[in-house]
Amino acid sequence: MPTHGSITKAGKVRGQTPKLQGRERHNSPPRLTLKGKYQKRMVLKRKAGQNWSFSSRP
DSSP states (O other): OOOSSOGGGTTHHHHHSOOOOOOOOOOOOHHHHHHHHHIIIIISOOOSSSOOSOOSOO
């Protein structure tokens, strides 16, 4: 079965790309995360799933 290119060229572009430092990430305090979940579930009455949009449906 023919291949699409030589195996010796594998990773060529990734090897040429300059290495960048990753940005510093931080998590919000658990209190804020739970506050958001409370708002979504209890105040906005959202059901489980991907109900992220504001709609007028019950």
